[in-house]
Amino acid sequence: MFDEIHEECGVFGAYRLKDAAALTYYGLHSLQHRGQEASGIAVCNDHVIEVIKGKGLTIDVFNKQKLELLKGDCAIGHVRYSTAGGQEYQNIQPIAATGPLGEIAVVHNGQIVNDLELRRQLEEEGCIFQGTSDSEIILHLINQESGDLLERAMKTARKLVGAYSILIMQDDHLIAFRDRHGLRPLSYTRDRDGYLISSETCAFEIMGIYDSITIAPGELVEFKKGLAKAYQYIDPKECSSNMCGMEYIYFARPDSVIEGQNVHSVRKETGRQLARKDQDLNADIVIGVPDSSLSAAMGYAEEADIPLETGLVKNRFVTRTFIQPTQSMRDRGVRMKLSPIPSVVKDKSVVMIDDSIVRGTTSRRIVKLIREAGAKEVHVRIASPVIQWPCFYGVDTSTRKELIGANLSVDEICEYIGADSLKFLETDEVRQAACPVGLCMACFDGKYCTSLFSHQKSLDEDLADV
Amino acid sequence: MFDEIHEECGVFGAYRLKDAAALTYYGLHSLQHRGQEASGIAVCNDHVIEVIKGKGLTIDVFNKQKLELLKGDCAIGHVRYSTAGGQEYQNIQPIAATGPLGEIAVVHNGQIVNDLELRRQLEEEGCIFQGTSDSEIILHLINQESGDLLERAMKTARKLVGAYSILIMQDDHLIAFRDRHGLRPLSYTRDRDGYLISSETCAFEIMGIYDSITIAPGELVEFKKGLAKAYQYIDPKECSSNMCGMEYIYFARPDSVIEGQNVHSVRKETGRQLARKDQDLNADIVIGVPDSSLSAAMGYAEEADIPLETGLVKNRFVTRTFIQPTQSMRDRGVRMKLSPIPSVVKDKSVVMIDDSIVRGTTSRRIVKLIREAGAKEVHVRIASPVIQWPCFYGVDTSTRKELIGANLSVDEICEYIGADSLKFLETDEVRQAACPVGLCMACFDGKYCTSLFSHQKSLDEDLADV
Amino acid sequence: MFDEIHEECGVFGAYRLKDAAALTYYGLHSLQHRGQEASGIAVCNDHVIEVIKGKGLTIDVFNKQKLELLKGDCAIGHVRYSTAGGQEYQNIQPIAATGPLGEIAVVHNGQIVNDLELRRQLEEEGCIFQGTSDSEIILHLINQESGDLLERAMKTARKLVGAYSILIMQDDHLIAFRDRHGLRPLSYTRDRDGYLISSETCAFEIMGIYDSITIAPGELVEFKKGLAKAYQYIDPKECSSNMCGMEYIYFARPDSVIEGQNVHSVRKETGRQLARKDQDLNADIVIGVPDSSLSAAMGYAEEADIPLETGLVKNRFVTRTFIQPTQSMRDRGVRMKLSPIPSVVKDKSVVMIDDSIVRGTTSRRIVKLIREAGAKEVHVRIASPVIQWPCFYGVDTSTRKELIGANLSVDEICEYIGADSLKFLETDEVRQAACPVGLCMACFDGKYCTSLFSHQKSLDEDLADV
Amino acid sequence: MFDEIHEECGVFGAYRLKDAAALTYYGLHSLQHRGQEASGIAVCNDHVIEVIKGKGLTIDVFNKQKLELLKGDCAIGHVRYSTAGGQEYQNIQPIAATGPLGEIAVVHNGQIVNDLELRRQLEEEGCIFQGTSDSEIILHLINQESGDLLERAMKTARKLVGAYSILIMQDDHLIAFRDRHGLRPLSYTRDRDGYLISSETCAFEIMGIYDSITIAPGELVEFKKGLAKAYQYIDPKECSSNMCGMEYIYFARPDSVIEGQNVHSVRKETGRQLARKDQDLNADIVIGVPDSSLSAAMGYAEEADIPLETGLVKNRFVTRTFIQPTQSMRDRGVRMKLSPIPSVVKDKSVVMIDDSIVRGTTSRRIVKLIREAGAKEVHVRIASPVIQWPCFYGVDTSTRKELIGANLSVDEICEYIGADSLKFLETDEVRQAACPVGLCMACFDGKYCTSLFSHQKSLDEDLADV
Ligand SMILES: Nc1ncnc2c1ncn2[C@@H]1O[C@H](COP(=O)(O)OP(=O)(O)O)[C@@H](O)[C@H]1O
Ligand SMILES: Nc1ncnc2c1ncn2[C@@H]1O[C@H](COP(=O)(O)OP(=O)(O)O)[C@@H](O)[C@H]1O
Ligand SMILES: Nc1ncnc2c1ncn2[C@@H]1O[C@H](COP(=O)(O)OP(=O)(O)O)[C@@H](O)[C@H]1O
Ligand SMILES: Nc1ncnc2c1ncn2[C@@H]1O[C@H](COP(=O)(O)OP(=O)(O)O)[C@@H](O)[C@H]1O
Ligand code: SF4
Ligand code: SF4
Ligand code: SF4
Ligand code: SF4
Ligand SMILES: [Mg+2]
Ligand SMILES: [Mg+2]
Ligand SMILES: [Mg+2]
Ligand SMILES: [Mg+2]
Incomplete structure (x- = not known):
């Protein structure tokens, strides 16, 4: 089956690793099958977040010069399949903003089903939305909550309903969490003195790392001061294991391991x-x-x-920028x-x-x-x-x-x-x-x-x- | 094995077919594995040849507007792997020129081994070369010979030594020939009232055509007045069957049929x-x-x-515009x-x-x-x-x-x-x-x-x- | 004097006019001397705001296709000189967002001096900032205030201190106002059944319109239901006439009329x-x-x-994308x-x-x-x-x-x-x-x-x- | 008067000067008013000629990387106004080719009126033409003649009728000549140990050089072994002074000196x-x-x-990539x-x-x-x-x-x-x-x-x- 189902995203993060942006670049490249419309990387360097993003494949959005602008040893990145309509720049992730905690960047894979409800409520509280992505909702929620980043992330996570694998970066501080039903995959692994986080494990493999930890449904992992610490942000009774069947059937790369099972197998x-x-x-x-x-x-x-x-x-050179055969050609069988x-x-x-x-x-x-x-x-x-x-x-x-x-x-x-x-x-x-x-x-x-x-x-x- | 052997070209032609340029576009796309550096199409319309060519994949060089500029029902095209050094525009094929016969365009797959000798001799006769491609030698030879296009092509073909599968277009007139040892593949097939010519048969398949004729070593086929006529341009005793073994081993697409044998099989x-x-x-x-x-x-x-x-x-998104991992990353195993x-x-x-x-x-x-x-x-x-x-x-x-x-x-x-x-x-x-x-x-x-x-x-x- | 002083913006608006985006395009083109770094246009069509913006001259950011995407008979636009650091897309205007009133777009010329104070206060109220432009502050203020657009705009205008000539568009509704000291120019004029608003009158002239009205210091003009209505949003005693002297000396085009005085004269x-x-x-x-x-x-x-x-x-072909002469060349006098x-x-x-x-x-x-x-x-x-x-x-x-x-x-x-x-x-x-x-x-x-x-x-x- | 008369070219050369390509870049930039459609530079380095050319302004065709590829201390360059039809790459100058003398590059300003006659004659001698520019005729003529470069250039110059200011580069050897009626301007000047040649003297001025020598009608200057030597290539009786009146009236830059007279004056x-x-x-x-x-x-x-x-x-930002106002806008006076x-x-x-x-x-x-x-x-x-x-x-x-x-x-x-x-x-x-x-x-x-x-x-x- 082709041209018919579209997965909407892949996320990747690198925590306290030299060349964090370059690692994210390679990571996103290996997640490219999850989204080919747009790609972006945010790094945090000395409290300041720098984002580069654009339409197209990761290898087309970035070149050496651009990658070198992204200094810092913490990075998050995103590949994206466009959702209906909004192909605009405003929706390309990561999305970053400044609020009471300073600069924060977010990437998100999945879909929040109480999005309209949250959006309306936030608007009533005076929030404004420059785009239509779920990530912007998440950014607002984090800023509306009280406490430190961890507390805010947990409170936010609890408010979201639907499918979400989310990375939040602030300063030298990364948080990753997955929805309570575990609909979208998310794993992390240790790399030397830092950590890597990815939608699929194929991104770890290209870095020569074959072991990783699945983030559980309803679990949040905080990467802070060089350590990874896991929290269950919601009562396990409210959690379940509902990994998207389509990930195994069609989306994921055959070499990825999802919830312990290799996709190819x-x-x-x-x-x-x-x-x-x-x-x-x-x-x-x-x-x-x-x-x-x-x-x-x-x-x-x-x-x-x-x-x-x-x-x-x-044909391995098929991409989206194709001139489609005319009907008369298609009638003749041109494909x-x-x-x-x-x-x-x-x-x-x-x-x-x-x-x-x-x-x-x-x-x-x-x-x-x-x-x-x-x-x-x-x-x-x-x-x-x-x-x-x-x-x-x-x-x-x-x-x-x-x-x-x-x-x-x-x-x-x-x-x-x-x-x-x-x-x-x-x-x-x-x-x-x-x-x-x-x-x-x-x-x-x-x-x-x-x-x-x-x-x-x-x-x-x-x-x-x- | 990868990144190590490079085939240098693929050629495609469409004779007396509506949308000749578009067919050539799709044909070249299916020959893209034979060359990803540059791509070009020439059409002939009412004695005037129009060429569009450029660096990159066929689907990147052409867009709808450009394709629409290429009017006419005769076309030849080329995909190219760059040879050492000369990445210049001057060498991108088709190459077209005006001489005593009017405008002529040429595409060429292979390598002529007596190139230097021919080049020197032509220079002595006052010819000048704007690039370093074999096609320019062929264009000069055709213009230096006497007779009509067919005679000139045959005389030219006899002078060439090495591997060559060549298409020549002039007006409503196409000529295709293969070297006497049959080193590079070349086939043609009928399509409605016209003909298609291609390096590999996979280009016919995408048009729903599964039968084709191999041009024999030392054979030249003239497409004229709607008919295809084959000539042996050199004594069959001087011919042999020396199809490049590497075509079967590595170059050709598995679905192509070369000299009657399916590559995959x-x-x-x-x-x-x-x-x-x-x-x-x-x-x-x-x-x-x-x-x-x-x-x-x-x-x-x-x-x-x-x-x-x-x-x-x-990874299916690998292309040449890649940011190569640094040595330190490669040492860590990033690939x-x-x-x-x-x-x-x-x-x-x-x-x-x-x-x-x-x-x-x-x-x-x-x-x-x-x-x-x-x-x-x-x-x-x-x-x-x-x-x-x-x-x-x-x-x-x-x-x-x-x-x-x-x-x-x-x-x-x-x-x-x-x-x-x-x-x-x-x-x-x-x-x-x-x-x-x-x-x-x-x-x-x-x-x-x-x-x-x-x-x-x-x-x-x-x-x-x- | 050159290469030394930079004005930061020009704004233009078209209200209830056919081809509003095209008019804005021409208007911005004639304001291009006020900013060459980036250019953008927002239109409102049936409650939905569409924005296209990018780096470069107006004539480089837009082409026919892009302009045709901008349907609607209300438009605002902006040309921009980059401020230190933030060359990012996030800061290119217009800036649009959705809030309690629906979609709103803003453009701004000038500089707000109590920006940090306002920003901090807004952050405390839970607002987040995706860029560093004053326009984002204005968007937030409008959303935080109560009342209809006019009321909110007036309340917002009162809170701002500094130099500002601002256009706000929502639906079929445009608001233009100028700071209380009249530091930056802003004029409007009637065009057939609609209105044009511009930083400089040279933008009206290219449309064949030679008469216009200066918006006074502390004045706000509301374009609604086809009519223009002026309000003094702040006590006239707090207003003064402090038009930027540099506008006459250097910034403005010689054919513009500012506060009634022709710049050339x-x-x-x-x-x-x-x-x-x-x-x-x-x-x-x-x-x-x-x-x-x-x-x-x-x-x-x-x-x-x-x-x-x-x-x-x-030399009239001087632009910013220039290869600067090396020091040794400059020493030799190359300029x-x-x-x-x-x-x-x-x-x-x-x-x-x-x-x-x-x-x-x-x-x-x-x-x-x-x-x-x-x-x-x-x-x-x-x-x-x-x-x-x-x-x-x-x-x-x-x-x-x-x-x-x-x-x-x-x-x-x-x-x-x-x-x-x-x-x-x-x-x-x-x-x-x-x-x-x-x-x-x-x-x-x-x-x-x-x-x-x-x-x-x-x-x-x-x-x-x- | 505007949009109505188009001059067709400007030429520039640098002989035995460090950074020859960069000097040519700046030279062409100051000749840009003579042609905005395309721009190109050829350098000669150790017998090998390298050409970079493309559509657009000099500052758009070249960037730092490209300029750095052009090594060598001899260079010629060209800016071009397109002639009817042929906007193709093939006609962008310089044009370079290899013949009996090795690699040669040519640039040309003017128009040869016996072009068709020469072209036909050359075709009869077996020459082929890949484009429609006069420069290709000149390249062929030089290769057809006998003798060293100087002799060939002189014989070629004698065969041309019409308006031509031509630069020929081969190896460490530059030749400049002007038609016998002196229709198009051409001057040269000394710069340290080398020479500069230009259509207009404004290109010397930007390098701080205010004195120059006009090449006379029918004169050819050879730059060889560090010296400039002038020859009258045709009997002075056949020469005349017919400088294009339009150069003074409209084409040339006001600061240029043509045949001793300042254009502005x-x-x-x-x-x-x-x-x-x-x-x-x-x-x-x-x-x-x-x-x-x-x-x-x-x-x-x-x-x-x-x-x-x-x-x-x-408006100083007017360029050709403009979206033209629609008729209805023009009727309204938009300009x-x-x-x-x-x-x-x-x-x-x-x-x-x-x-x-x-x-x-x-x-x-x-x-x-x-x-x-x-x-x-x-x-x-x-x-x-x-x-x-x-x-x-x-x-x-x-x-x-x-x-x-x-x-x-x-x-x-x-x-x-x-x-x-x-x-x-x-x-x-x-x-x-x-x-x-x-x-x-x-x-x-x-x-x-x-x-x-x-x-x-x-x-x-x-x-x-x-
Ligand atoms: N390099 C790969 N090798 C094999 N399968 C892959 C590779 N990359 C992605 N895939 C799998 O192929 C799926 C894409 O399916 P495919 O059949 O190739 O495309 P289509 O979308 O046209 O059906 C991916 O979602 C993934 O499961
Ligand atoms: N769509 C295709 N499916 C399978 N094989 C292909 C396809 N296209 C090309 N090939 C074959 O694969 C070869 C390229 O080999 P591959 O191993 O994929 O790349 P490389 O070895 O160059 O990295 C081609 O020359 C051809 O034989
Ligand atoms: N078309 C024009 N004709 C004359 N003056 C202009 C034109 N456009 C802009 N200006 C004026 O020239 C100023 C720019 O000054 P100028 O001296 O040309 O550049 P620089 O910034 O190098 O000093 C503008 O701010 C404006 O006042
Ligand atoms: N920097 C300059 N300053 C003044 N005049 C110039 C300059 N550059 C070119 N020119 C002159 O202006 C001419 C172009 O004329 P102009 O009236 O500006 O354009 P148009 O082609 O629209 O008439 C050039 O041919 C030249 O004589
Ligand atoms: S399995 Fe569930 S999550 Fe996956 S595509 Fe189907 S409905 Fe969506
Ligand atoms: S088999 Fe012959 S033609 Fe083919 S790659 Fe080897 S040497 Fe070349
Ligand atoms: S005159 Fe006033 S507003 Fe203008 S540049 Fe000077 S300080 Fe700024
Ligand atoms: S003066 Fe002579 S050369 Fe100049 S434009 Fe007129 S006819 Fe042509
Ligand atoms: Mg499939
Ligand atoms: Mg292989
Ligand atoms: Mg100035
Ligand atoms: Mg004029």
């Missing part, structure tokens, strides 16, 4: 489960849609003992991203694994491609359940109206995408693959782990719409 | 052959270095019946391109497949990576022979002094890269994998299929140097 | 006054330093009845901005008029230039008094330590700049030239028309320093 | 002559259209003893370049001096402006004769059809532009002002000093057209 296991549901399928080869489905395809091939093949090749290898699929009965189906258009195009390249049969297997619900936790799937799974039965989807057969996983099967991690599966089963506040209304309208 | 077969040489190796998993070695790894795994795994993940998946390789005996070894530094780094991630044993298998000679046919490997294989024995290389064991293929084994295609293997065995002219001297000096 | 009159002090000087020609001193030179020549000549030519015309000054006794002297280095260089070009005598006449004090009202002259006039006597300055004689005007003479407008002359006589609040300390330190 | 003298024709005109003030007509206005005012005033102000000062012209009888009239539209607009600003009478005086013929010597005026002076009588023009009266100078009067320099006045009197070759035909057609 979880995906491979989902592939195996798909195979177990296919006792009677006599296919010739298994192929995955690159890159996100290659792990699941590997698992399926192993379990089913059918040869794994490379049936599709993905930029995926090509089949005809000699591989020719006259074969093919099992094609993909990670998920959103609107169905992409799957339909790929199945057509493989058939044109000569495949005899195309059996599509999806390494996740049917997506039927919108996400309110930081992922930009579509409204129900656009979700094919909310509108058609599996058989109808199969017909729409032109496959010979189609199977999905059950939510339980995904949960088993990720076991023992507890998963949010709301976009599959509609069971949101929080109240949705003002967003409930848009969901209701959405439901009425279908 | 040839690579997979080289992997199988590696496995056949390893009857006694009891490894736990097979991994490939992404992306170029994944096909061979798949072949090895199948043949040896050892599980294929994803041991290394490649931008490849990461291991520790849980996959941990405590395993790993067979690691790579396509080739040039200077050995990359292999050494990767072996170290896999060991740090916990592998018990790392057995390196290279899906090609030992590179020992420089290439004079359009590939920028290094001088012998820098080629580890020209200086160390296999055992010594094994020690240098820190592997538990190391094996290469023999040239014959590669030839078998690509069978029935005849291969150039000069960079492995020093048997150059042409005289080297002035370049012989640099080779001799190189040899003396070691 | 005032400058010409200062030139006349200089001539009246020179009864006995038998010079051959009068020249002005282009462009700012040409008007005064014309006045001097007329009054003294000495021929006006073009002794110096200014980029001004050239003498030797045949004009050769063997002549020259009266050279300049507008002011800040550090003296520029005058010294020009005198040297004219001598090298062959002048026999160079008599420097300055169309303003000796600058001896820093400005706290929006002008970036230097500290006293750097002001040559604060450290040397007129005779010593004459010697330093290498002139044969040197004369300045008295403050009273300038006042007469601008009569009946009341002038601030604080940078000449140290008589600041407001308390300086926290800036008093930096002034005291500055005084101690000399 | 010549302009002032033309103003005086205009005044002498106006014995009976009782005007109140004299104003010039800035910047080009200010000198003539000064001369008129002095001679007529009528006060000189500043009636028009020109970007010139503004009147109403208080100056109000109720006055104004003599308005401009340098020339091309299509008349600009004059019409300015007269209207001054009237709207309140002038009682506007008497237009043009400091040149009526332009009636196209120029073939490097100036892009229009065809006869567009030249108002070729189509209307002076009275009709007066009516068209809305003036109360209108007078031009006679060609003789201009000649007297520039005396003793001999002038080309072909665009005024149709007396071309050379055959026009193929261009005669376009002139004939043009004549037929009117």
